[in-house]
Amino acid sequence: MDAVKAQIPHVANGPGDRVTTFAEGVAALNAGKTINYDGASSSVEFKADGSLSSRDFELYEIRNGRDVSVERITSTG
Numbered sequence: 001m002d003a004v005k006a007q008i009p010h011v012a013n014g015p016g017d018r019v020t021t022f023a024e025g026v027a028a029l030n031a032g033k034t035i036n037y038d039g040a041s042s043s044v045e046f047k048a049d050g051s052l053s054s055r056d057f058e059l060y061e062i063r064n065g066r067d068v069s070v071e072r073i074t075s076t077g
Helices: 002-013 022-030
Strands: 017-019 035-039 057-063 066-073
Touching (some): 002 035, 022 035
16 A cells, blocks of 8 residues: 555656546556546645645536536635
């Protein structure tokens, strides 16, 4: 488990091809590429000490078949 944990900042911070699903990430890694994973929770970047560099979050609701932003919280205010 520690080996997996140690790799999270490497795939989340890039550099590399942006991937947004597990399947895209596995295909890119199997092809020998480096990746920058932006997953279901959005883009996440880590500091050298392992803490998050930001905690951006956006909540959406589906209204009339469309994604509508309900609330956005960003590190910049």
